[in-house]
Amino acid sequence: MTRAGIGYDLHRLSPDRKLILGGMEIPFDKGPLGHSDGDVLTHAICDALLGAAGLGDIGTHFPDTDPQWKGVSSLVFLREISVRIAARNLTIVHIDAIVVAERPRLGPHFPAMRESLARALSIPPELLNLKAKTHEGTGEIGRGEAIAAHAIATLSDAK
Numbered sequence: 001m002t003r004a005g006i007g008y009d010l011h012r013l014s015p016d017r018k019l020i021l022g023g024m025e026i027p028f029d030k031g032p033l034g035h036s037d038g039d040v041l042t043h044a045i046c047d048a049l050l051g052a053a054g055l056g057d058i059g060t061h062f063p064d065t066d067p068q069w070k071g072v073s074s075l076v077f078l079r080e081i082s083v084r085i086a087a088r089n090l091t092i093v094h095i096d097a098i099v100v101a102e103r104p105r106l107g108p109h110f111p112a113m114r115e116s117l118a119r120a121l122s123i124p125p126e127l128l129n130l131k132a133k134t135h136e137g138t139g140e141i142g143r144g145e146a147i148a149a150h151a152i153a154t155l156s157d158a159k
């Protein structure tokens with residue numbers, strides 16, 4: 001059996017924060033506000049994986065009211081989720097994700113981001129596809145006030 005899960009996240013951007021995406025720091029003049037590192041891409045992938053596994057959502061597993069998650073790398077969440085998925089006898093077939101941001105240009109950073117995310121999940125980077133979109137200058141994303149990501153994950157029952 002194959003199961004698909006969807007994930008979405010959005011964070012507001014602030015000048016006093018680092019931009020972390022896919023566990024990597026991207027040079028930029030703003031970064032996401034958030035209890036953790038505000039990594040929208042990793043958060044969307046976490047929720048897609050949890051959804052496919054029928055395990056709820058990231059807020060349930062790693063509540064932002066819990067001080068142990070303050071400022072942690074979101075790759076820690078991803079690694080922990082991969083362990084919980086494997087414990088349910090499920091394997092990751094594929095992940096596809098879109099980062100929606102007006103700036104900066106993300107394409108050049110995707111190869112390293114894929115490596116970083118795949119390492120946290122203990123999967124080959126080929127199973128992970130990343131895409132970028134602008135918001136065509138409209139709304140809060142288009143004005144550079146926010147950054148968002150969508151992800152879909154496919155899992156199958158381990159043989």
Ligand code: MG
Nearest residue numbers: 009038040043
């Ligand atoms: Mg988030």
